[in-house]
Amino acid sequence: MCVGLAAKVVGIKDGVAVVDASGAKREVAAELIEELEPGDFVMVHAGIAIAKITADDTEETDELMEML
Amino acid sequence: MSEYVKLAHGAGGKQTSELIEKVFKAHFANPEFTADDAAVLNVGDGRIAMSTDGFIVSPFEFPGGNIGKLSICGTVNDLACMGAQPLYMTCAFVIEEGFPLEKLEMIAASMEKTAAEVGVKIVAGDTKVAGKGQVDNVFITTTGVGRLTEGFATSGAFAKPGDKIIVTGDVGRHGCTILLEREDLGIEADIKSDCAPLWNTVKAMMDATSDIHVIRDATRGGVGTVLYEIAAESNVGVRLEATQVPVDPAVAGVCGMLGLDPLYLANEGTMVVIAPAESADKVLEALRGDKYGQKAAVIGEITDVMPGSVVVRTEIGTETLLPQPGGELLPRIC
Amino acid sequence: MEEKKLTAREIIESYDGPKLRIMEVCGTHTHEIFRLGIRSLLPENVELISGPGCPVCVTPVGFIDMALQLALEKECVICTFGDLIRVPGSEMSLADARAKGAVVKIVYTATDALDYAKENPDKQVVFLSVGFETTTPGSCLAVKKAKEEGVQNFSILTANKTMPNAYQALKGSADAFLYPGHVNAITGEDDCRKLAEEGVSGVIAGFTAKELLTALAVTIRKCQQGEPFFVNCYPRVVTEKGNIPSKKIIEEIMEPCDSIWRGLGNISMSGLKLREEYAAFDAQRKFDIPETEGTPNPGCRCGEVLQGKCKPADCPLFGKVCTPLHPVGACMVSNEGSCSAYYQYQM
Known part of the structure; x- marks a missing residue:
């Protein structure tokens, strides 16, 4: 449905962010995220940053398992 | 077969074999x-x-x-x-x-x-x-x-259960380089084609041991396609260890962006070598002593399970089939 | 004695309660579940059903026919995401059309198509706008920019879809749903909460091995408790309200319309089309392309597969005339499609 790529923001200018996924860089639209800064991690789908995220999934899944 | 030639017929996968089988082999067979x-x-x-x-x-x-x-x-x-x-x-x-x-x-x-x-x-x-x-x-x-070379014979049909599967370098770099250059995808990555003449590399392996069953150039269609070909020609199963396949991080990043698997991307300086377990270490040592074999790694072994198929042991230890390669490589985005 | 805390995997593997049917709605979930071999961990009484969440799979034959008309008769440059290239129309696919001289370009994002139009002012460029809530904002951004910059040779052919009414159509297909994490990244939690209130259970799931296993473990445990439930198992990406600027831009540029889903038929108000103010960027209106229904292969059971009513292997075409190299139905075309996944992994 929607392939997502977690990537790090390495630059941002005029609503366009440069993201880096282990050395592969691309400009993506950052207009749909409020307050994005270099160093933030984002989820990218088809050239658009769709969400600001944490770097990995460890904390999230640990907390969910704790809840069970 | 469809009645005209499509790009997919040149992709090195199943459709290429179909074309060779039905057109060229029919006329050229000897x-x-x-x-x-x-x-x-x-x-x-x-x-x-x-x-x-x-x-x-x-x-x-x-x-x-x-x-x-x-x-x-x-x-x-x-x-x-x-x-x-x-x-x-x-x-x-x-x-x-x-x-x-x-x-x-x-x-x-x-x-x-x-x-x-x-x-x-x-x-x-x-x-x-x-x-x-x-x-x-x-x-x-x-x-x-x-x-x-006297006394040395390799063929895609010589793989035996128990043999180790070695790649001579990290996979998918040439295909990835060309994809980035050719398609206007706007992705930048510091990736160079692995393009290299490997005779000296192969010679080094042969000097270390004559007991090598298969050497295949993993060009169009990549390592995945070659493994399926060998599985079919030798009538054996292949078990691949997903976590052992060497991939340049930037190649992995590009593949992540485009929904592609480096196992299907072309190489021009990376081969698949299949050798009995006893000689695999010698092959690996010889490769690592050569300038084009620095990243050589054992990525799996030949089995007698499900002949003709490539099974992958995944990052979480489960087993699944490697999807059969085929058709034109298309970025998967949505 | 204190009970040892089970891992997500142990919870899944040790489940021995009543039969559970869980539908992963999203095609990327289907793809990752196969890639990671997760099905091999499931006990017999847990069944995963692959739902209709692959935009390529649910795009109707008629849409491809319209795109072909734009490419071959109107001589437009078609810009599209890669997967759509092999989807069969009534008579051919875009890949076939390319062999007949159509110009079909693969792009990474909608604005790349707009940039191509700006660089080639003598060509009419049409972007094939497919996808769900996650993908639609990109098309909207491109159209908005095209209007602001007065680009005359750019338009989009829309087949954008939205999930809420599709969930209504899928009600009862499964005991619980794995909701598509990246759709919810845009829409937030509201739709899923509402479904739980209506008695439909599900969790929002992420895409890594850990996230998928955790989402399945949570689903199994919650099902055992017996009450309708909703849990956001992907909080690092999905917030309660979702991505508000994305929702706004969709609202600004597009409006709901009825939409045909390949295999499922028309689902009322489950699609999006350009608003009247943006009609100049609507390829169908701009080039006066009549609404085309297309003629799908009558033997194809993609529709039932998408609703979990039958398995790919139950379709008479599966693996015989319909294979990944020669797909008949859309579920075989995309790597994300259930039929393709079942075929590739020999299920």
Whole structure:
């Protein structure tokens, strides 16, 4: 449905962010995220940053398992 | 088969085999006609290996090489896969009207250098110029002959259960480089084609052990396609360890962006080697002592489970099938 | 004795309660579940059903026919995401059309198509706008920019879809849903909460091995408790309200319309089309392309597969005339499609 790529923001200018996924860089639209800064991690789908995220999934899944 | 040729027929996967099977094999079949990278022929008292390859890469210059270097590497590597020392080559150029002479010289110089590296001589050539638009810049076809090594025989049909599967380097770099250069995908990555002439590398392995069953050049269609071919030709199963496959991080990043698997991307300086467990260590040691084999790794083994299939042990330890390669590589985005 | 805390994997593997049917709605979930071999961990009484969440799979034959008309008759340059290239129309696919001279370009994002239009002012460029809530904002951004910059040779052919009414159509297909994490990244949690209130259970799931296993473990545990539930198992990406600027831009540029889903038929108000103010960027209106229904292969059971009513292997075409190399139905075309996944992994 929607392939997502977690990537790090390495630059941002005029609503366009440069993201880096282990050395592969691309400009993506950052207009749909409020307050994005270099160093933030984002989820990218088809050239658009769709969400600001944490770097990995460890904390999230640990907390969910704790809840069970 | 559909009634006209599509790009997918040239992708090196199932459709390419279909085309060869139904059109070329139907007309060309003879006892020497081969499914391997090069044919083995009896000439006089001796035996030689012979191979030919056409190069249409666009763009003709790319990070890590150009069409000239590639045209030497491709044929040298096809011969080397048979354990044959490349001796002589011919090359045919089809050049587009208007192509800069300076570029042609650059290409020729690069061919000279690459050939010298493995001691192969370019002994004849052909030059044709086609009208503007009839070809894309320059196409090159090279043909090579090599001397087979006594007592050394490899074939895609020789893999045996228990054998180790080795790749001579990290996978998918050439395909990834060309994809980024050719398609206007706006992705930047510091990736160079692995394009390299591997005769000295193969020689190093052969000097370490004569007990090698299969050597295959993982060009079009990548390592995944080669493993499926070997599984079918040897009628064995393949078990791949997903976490052991060496991939350059930037290649992995590009593949993540485009929904592609590096196992299906072309290599031009990386081979798949299959050898019995006892000789695998020697092969690996020889490879790591060679400049093109630094990242060599064992990525799996041959089994007797599900002959014809490639099973992957995943990052979470489960087993699943590697999807069969086929068709044109298409970025998966939505 | 204190009970040892089970891992997500142990919870899944040790489940021995009543039969559970869980539908992963999203095609990327289907793809990752196969890639990671997660099905091999499931006990017999847990069944995963692959739902209709692959935009390529649910795009109707008629849409491809319209795109072909734009490419071949109107001589437009078609810009599209890669997967759509092989989807069969009534008579051919875009890949076939390319062999007949159509110009079809693969792009990474909608604005790349707009940039191509700006660089080639003598060509009419049409972007094939497919996708769900996650993908639609990209098309909207491109159209908005095209209007602001007065680009005359750019338009989009829309087949954008939205999930809420599709969930209504899928009610009862499964005991619980794995909701598509990246759709919810845009829409937030509201739709799923509402479904739980209506008695439809599900969790929002992420895409890594850990996230998928955790989402399945949570689903299994919650199902055992017996009450309708909703849990956001992907909080690092999905917030309660979702991505508000994305929702706004969709609202600004597009409006709901009825939409045909390949295999499922028309689902009322489950699609999006350009608003009247942006009609100049609507390829169908701009080039006066009549609404085309197309003629799908009558034997194809993609529709039932998408609703979990039958398995790919139950379709008479599966693996015989319909294979990944020669797909008939859309579920075989995309790597994400259930039929393709079942075929590739020999299920």
